[in-house]
Amino acid sequence: MDPLNVIKEIIEQNEDLEIQIPTAEIQPEHEYRGDLGLDSLGLMTLAFELQEKYPQLDETAIADWTTVQDSINTLNELG
Amino acid sequence: MQELNELPLTFSGAPVDQAERKSLADSILETIKTIPEGAPLLLQEKNPLHFLFNYHFSLKKGLKVIALPTDMTAYQIDHIKEDISGSWILQNGELKEGIGKSNIPNDITHACLTSGTTGHPKLCFFDQSQSRLNAQMHTESLGLTSEHTLIQTLPLYHSFGLVSYYYSWLETGFTLDLNPVFLGFKSLAKRRLKKAALHISPSQLRFMLKEKTVPPLGLDIISVGGGSVDTGSLREITKKLPDTKIYVTYGLTEAGPRVSTGQWENHAEGYIGKPLSQVETSVLNNNEFKKTGSGKLAIKSPTLKKNPTASEIENDWLVTRDHVEIKENGEIYFKGRENDLINFGGISLYPADIETVVRSHPNVRDCVVLKVPSSTYEEEPLLVVEPVIDTKDLRQFMKDKLSAGQIPKKIESMDKLPRTSLEKVDRKELGKRLELS
Numbered sequence: 001m002d003p004l005n006v007i008k009e010i011i012e013q014n015e016d017l018e019i020q021i022p023t024a025e026i027q028p029e030h031e032y033r034g035d036l037g038l039d040s041l042g043l044m045t046l047a048f049e050l051q052e053k054y055p056q057l058d059e060t061a062i063a064d065w066t067t068v069q070d071s072i073n074t075l076n077e078l079g
Numbered sequence: 080m081q082e083l084n085e086l087p088l089t090f091s092g093a094p095v096d097q098a099e100r101k102s103l104a105d106s107i108l109e110t111i112k113t114i115p116e117g118a119p120l121l122l123q124e125k126n127p128l129h130f131l132f133n134y135h136f137s138l139k140k141g142l143k144v145i146a147l148p149t150d151m152t153a154y155q156i157d158h159i160k161e162d163i164s165g166s167w168i169l170q171n172g173e174l175k176e177g178i179g180k181s182n183i184p185n186d187i188t189h190a191c192l193t194s195g196t197t198g199h200p201k202l203c204f205f206d207q208s209q210s211r212l213n214a215q216m217h218t219e220s221l222g223l224t225s226e227h228t229l230i231q232t233l234p235l236y237h238s239f240g241l242v243s244y245y246y247s248w249l250e251t252g253f254t255l256d257l258n259p260v261f262l263g264f265k266s267l268a269k270r271r272l273k274k275a276a277l278h279i280s281p282s283q284l285r286f287m288l289k290e291k292t293v294p295p296l297g298l299d300i301i302s303v304g305g306g307s308v309d310t311g312s313l314r315e316i317t318k319k320l321p322d323t324k325i326y327v328t329y330g331l332t333e334a335g336p337r338v339s340t341g342q343w344e345n346h347a348e349g350y351i352g353k354p355l356s357q358v359e360t361s362v363l364n365n366n367e368f369k370k371t372g373s374g375k376l377a378i379k380s381p382t383l384k385k386n387p388t389a390s391e392i393e394n395d396w397l398v399t400r401d402h403v404e405i406k407e408n409g410e411i412y413f414k415g416r417e418n419d420l421i422n423f424g425g426i427s428l429y430p431a432d433i434e435t436v437v438r439s440h441p442n443v444r445d446c447v448v449l450k451v452p453s454s455t456y457e458e459e460p461l462l463v464v465e466p467v468i469d470t471k472d473l474r475q476f477m478k479d480k481l482s483a484g485q486i487p488k489k490i491e492s493m494d495k496l497p498r499t500s501l502e503k504v505d506r507k508e509l510g511k512r513l514e515l516s
Contacts, residue, residue, distance in 0.1 A: 016289075016455055020474055020488050033150060033483045039424070040261040041286045041455065048265065048290075059266055060091065063259035 001053065003075035004028060007068065010049040017042055028069035036068075046071075054078050083135050087254035089228075090128050092270050103132040108140075110174055116141040119166040119181050119190075121159060123147040126171075127231060127241060127257040133169060134245060138207065142167075143183050145190045145202065146242050150482045155200070159192075162202060187385060191239050193332045193427070203332050203384035207246075210335065213382040214246035216355035217337040221276070221300055221326055223247070228254040229276045232262045232283070239332060240278070240305075265292040272297030278328070280425035281308040282456050288312060294319050302340065304328035305425030306457060310348045317343065327351055329413065331399060333391070334358075335382030339411050349412040351403070357381055362405055363398055373414065376403040421448075424456035426484055433460060433487065436480045442468045445496055447504045448487065451515060462487040463509060465496045 004026070012023045019026075020037040032038045038046065040062075047059040050071075056078050065071045083104075088095045110133075114120065120142040124130040130146075137144045145163070147156065160166055167177035183190070188207045192200040223229065229248065233240040248255045253276070260266075264287050267275075275298050279287075284303050287294075301316065301323055308327060317325055325343045329351035330336035339360070341352025354360045357380065364374030377396035391397055400417035421428040430448035437446045446464045453459040464473065470490045477486045497508035 018488050020486060021471065034478060037483060037486060037488050039484065041282060041424075044261050044263060044286070048263075060258075060260050 003072040004068065006050070006053055006075070007046070007071065010046060014045065014049060016045050026068060028067065028072055030068050031066055032068065032071075033066075050075070083132075083249075086248060086252055088131075089254060089256045091258055092256060095128065100132075103129065104136060107133050107136045110169065110172065111137055111140060111142065114140070114142060114167050114174075114177075117143065117181060117185070118177055119143045119145060119163045119183055121145050121147055121156060121163075121166050121168045123149060123151065123156075123168070123170045124172075125149050125259075127259060129172070130241060131245060131255075131257065134242065137169075138189060143181065143187055143189060145192070146239060147192070148482065150484060152479065152482055154480045155482060159200065159202070184385075189242075191242065191332050191336070202386070203335075204386045205335060205382070205384060209382040209385075210242070210246045211250055212357070213335045213337055213355075213380075214243065215250045216357060216382075217243075217328070217340060218247050218251045220340045220352075220355055221302055221328075222324070223251055223253060223276055223300065225252040227251075227274045227276045227299065228256055228272070229278070230256045230258065230262065230267070230272075232258050232260075232277065233280065239336065243336060244278070261286075263287050263292075264290045264294050267298070268292055268295040270295070274299045276300040276302070278302045278304060280305040281312070282306070282424035284308060284312050284316060285455060288315050288319070298323045300324050300326065302326040302328045304330060304337075304340075306422045310346075310350075313343045314345075317345075329411070331401075333384045333387070333397060333399075334378055334380055335384065338376075338378055338380070341410070346410070347412065349404075349414060351411050351413045353409045353411065355380075360405060360411060361396060362403060363393065363396070368394060368396060371405045371407055373404040374402065375399060375417070376401045376411070421450045421458050421460050422456075423453075423459055423484060428460055428485060430460065433462065433477075433481065433485055436477060437462060437464065437473070439480075440468075440473060440476050442466075443473070445504070447496060447506065447509065449506065449510065449513075449515065451489065459489065460485075460487040461489040461491065461513075461515075463496065463513070464490065464492040466494050467492045 008023050008026055011017045043062045047062050051057050061074050084100050120137050122144055164179040165177045165181040168175040187204040190202045190204050231244050272295055326340055327343055328340040330338045338358055339352040339354045359379040361368045361370055361377045362372050362374030363377050376399045383397050402414040404412045433448045434446055437443055444465045449461045450458050451461045497505040499505045
């Protein structure tokens, strides 16, 4: 699983995850809050959805997610 | 009032021991040692534990602390600095020196900003006795005691929320549990909660109601505030948590901040409780202040800000922009906000703040921000721009000048905005064209 694609897929499919740019344009360096407009509730929604694919993911990890790359790093560590 | 090191404190559910507290205290005292007493300090800190210690020890040193939302941009901070000369800035542990002499009156100990994300936030001045009194009145009305654990789960762009928790904690001595992220039912269910209390926003409540997890045990009190909450959500949470006392709280920064609270118990739509013990309310209707009836909510309280403008005060009442109905029994029902104020998940957005920035873009002739309904945030801004332009470029432009919460997710652009005969944007016609209900 490519974490970036998983993230894009979740954002595309979940109507609660409305972002400020087209999903296809999401880049690892984008900031969740500053570039995509996802707030703490949005990030928690994303974390819960990611747990379906990465059951070991602790949702409090989002505290350290500023950029999309930060979340990719977390997911890569989970394998 | 108790001392910080005597009060029970946990971070993500784990106790913060004395050694860690001492280390945090030493660190902040070292950082602020060069700031002269009485200087204003703009405090922006992502970590709630660091925020709490920085806030406490800065106040103790006699600095006039102003808590900034975490997502406030440098551009917005510059605006505040224009209002407060000599203000030092402490951002995530990094200190920047203030220039000039403070112009904040001596009897002011701290200030709060009217809204987390408005482009030109207004400062409200207080002294600590006011904030402590407001916290005391609020905790009393909720029945919060030293046996409770108050779980801080509001994100720090609601910086005033944490400031309010701080004073309630000092007054009541409950266990304060700080968290770096928002906790829903799923995360709370992992904790062994006992006599837990939560203050949440309406959008957080709606998020929790969407969760498929079984709600946690041990939640004694939930207080929903920071925006109007629909009775459907309150009914649903009561059904899910039959043993939890569900309260609604109403307040505004200018009032210090809490004004009224009440247990929901199947009250009708818009119920925001009764005034706190030392707060007096009335409604302004046809230039008359009345104890009951419908109109703009007016407040008298010992915790009102110390710097009201002439336009905010009438006959000693602070007149709000909120329309309410006050019943014979003193119960207050929220009916709506004045004009175009957008309640974006509990944060007030002023269209004019966004429009001013967008109009300064070289390719924008004109624009308008409309309020549209949102299933998650209650309301959200829709930006409509004239002429058709590259919205990606516009977003980048806004990013430098507005906070993240202010940048509309929905942007439309068109060759010409519809106008009235007076050349004003015809919002009604625009709504029709955009097929807004």
